Amino acid sequence: MANNILEMHSITKTFPGVKALSDVNFKVEEGEIHCLIGENGAGKSTLMKVLSGVYPYGEYEGDIVYQGKVQQFNKISDSVEVGIAIIYQELALFPDLSVYENIYIGNEVKKGSVINWNQTIVKAKAMLNKVNLKVNPEVLIKDLGVGKQQLVEIAKALSKDVKLLILDEPTAALNEDDSENLLELIKQLKKQGISCIMISHKLKEVVAIADKATVLRDGQTICTLDANKGEINERTIIKHMVGREINDIYPKRPEKKIGDTVLELVNWSAYDSQLGRDVVKEASLTLRKGEIIGLAGLMGSGRTELALSIFGNPKNYKLRGDLALNGQPRKFKHTSEAIKAGIAYVTEDRKGNGLFLLQNITNNVSAAKLSGISNNGIINDNEEIKVAEYYKESLHIKASSIEQHVGKLSGGNQQKVSLGKWLFVGPNILILDEPTRGIDVGAKFEIYSVMNKLIEQGLSIIMISSELGEVLGMSDRVYVMAEGRIKGELAAAEADQEKIMELATQ
Known part of the structure; x- marks a missing residue:
């Protein structure tokens, strides 16, 4: 016994x-x-x-x-x-x-x-x-x-x-x-x-x-x-x-409609004055309409730094190189300029930087675009409620009501609120940094399904993930980073864990 x-x-x-x-x-x-x-x-x-x-x-x-x-x-x-x-x-x-x-x-x-x-x-x-x-x-x-x-x-x-x-x-x-x-x-x-x-x-x-x-x-x-x-x-x-079979953890899109290039980086570098070195080094990549590109690499490889440098440079890196949106050269001095240009960033640290845990779902969803629910600088409470209800329903956020504090939600539902907050901005390019970290397999499936719907609607996604299965299961192309550099690009058909790890450890 x-x-x-x-x-x-x-x-x-x-x-x-x-x-x-x-x-x-x-x-x-x-x-x-x-x-x-x-x-x-x-x-x-x-x-x-x-x-x-x-x-x-x-x-x-x-x-x-x-x-x-x-x-x-x-x-x-x-x-x-x-x-x-x-x-x-x-x-x-x-x-x-x-x-x-x-x-x-x-x-x-x-x-x-x-x-x-x-x-x-x-x-x-x-x-x-x-x-x-x-x-x-x-x-x-x-x-x-x-x-x-x-x-x-x-x-x-x-x-x-x-x-x-x-x-x-x-x-x-x-x-x-x-x-x-x-x-x-x-x-x-x-x-x-x-x-x-x-x-x-x-x-x-x-x-x-x-x-x-x-x-x-x-x-x-x-x-x-x-x-x-x-x-x-x-x-x-x-x-x-x-309580049910999930035969495919990574749901496939019925038909890939990949269009023209919406974002291009050429020899893009970011210098961190506090560290005294480049955290991104001469990176070149493209992102097309209706496409998911995966950013793979070990911790400290520069993936998040690259994402932040694109998203209005909130860390005040010294940037070099060229960034173009829809073929037009752009330079963002602030995250607000990147948001207006159609770029949104869902942070990996949803509790620390992504959400207001002591506020309710309603306030969190509208936080990044108060102008969308305001008239002459005054928030329209009814409009704010409509927006929150819409994303609660469309993203299947499990909560007692939109008045529930976000800090009381599970990790998967917090991530959906964070996603709803940035979808309300109306982006064309969505950067997802570790979108399923710390959430269960059922919630992951729902996040992946939302990603596929967004792609079908014409959005483009850059997904940073430390889970190689996720990178391989959701990406159309994979860029692998190490020591701030893009070490290689792999099409979905040729990518596997061994090739990604080989590039990530160069």
Whole structure:
């Protein structure tokens, strides 16, 4: 009989007007990697917040049994004390403190009542060795990349004698190399007897690493799949996640009507005065009407910098080279000029830069074009409501109403609001930077379908994506960037993952 380190029985959690979890059952064996999967809004993060004490005992129904004992966690420190640690997608580190200070903050190494800093550094080195991170423990967190910061978070958890490690979308912001390193570390921790719960939307990672996978849908437990029984594969997971078969994750357009060139860059460069170097170097590309071009490359390759330099140059790069729209040379001094010229940019950081999380759907959708709902400088509330209702319906935004705060929506629905905001501007060229980052497979399918509809209507799309499957599945042509340069162009028919990675690592 399996020895379970964790059992969650009949967990029910209700928010005002919403039942987030309904009679959920979830079990994890000792030394097991157990993936928790489901669409955005399925209840995954809520379940883990119940487990970790973010939602204390008394605010939910059901029982948590950990290491054979019923637990009543009233705060996060209660779960930490018994060996449960949770690492969120947004890392909880202090950027201006050193690595060793971050690892032992709140858990200081003391001699009497005085912190023993020398011993702290020695112990921090031991923790860093456990996570295979070779950095000076005295370096500041802000001087490390995201992948290394993630490992510091895990080292911090290990310093507290963690027995059950919870990782919420741990690879969402990592490049492929850092993602592989992290997954390998999770396997090593399993060999050391540490159990792991991993929330992930990346199904290939789930298939590669999970011993078991539990699927949640609409706040309920749907099933638990077992790798030893051959049950963990993408098709089976998708079927249970969305309640239906998705035979083609990347929907094909019925007919491609690609027209004349709408955007052309020739020897386009962008100099970042803060970094003291070119972040885009002599890039040349074309975009035609009714076409999706994919921008592929590793993190730091210059893809976002290229997009921002086109979109009115909000970073104030020193630009060189030529940009033409519909054959006419153009120079934009501000993003407002790019918007007026028909260019829109959906940022990869929807929470930080793309949306007003504390405002409702209505205010967010109209934010980029207030002139479209105003008369003589006065906002017409009825027009604003009509616009918001239109995009809520046409983009299938799941919300109680257009008055719902955007911060309360799932990631996929936040992305749709961001998309609606820029579609209201009426662009001819749409730049999508990581359009499906952090959203589930069902929401991805809907975003892809919207993209195809926009292309059929004559828009042109530049799509930046770190998911090679997405680049290959949605692009008509692919440009590959590395170190600020475009290393090659591939037609959809000839592109594959090996060719893209070969160009991206040149």
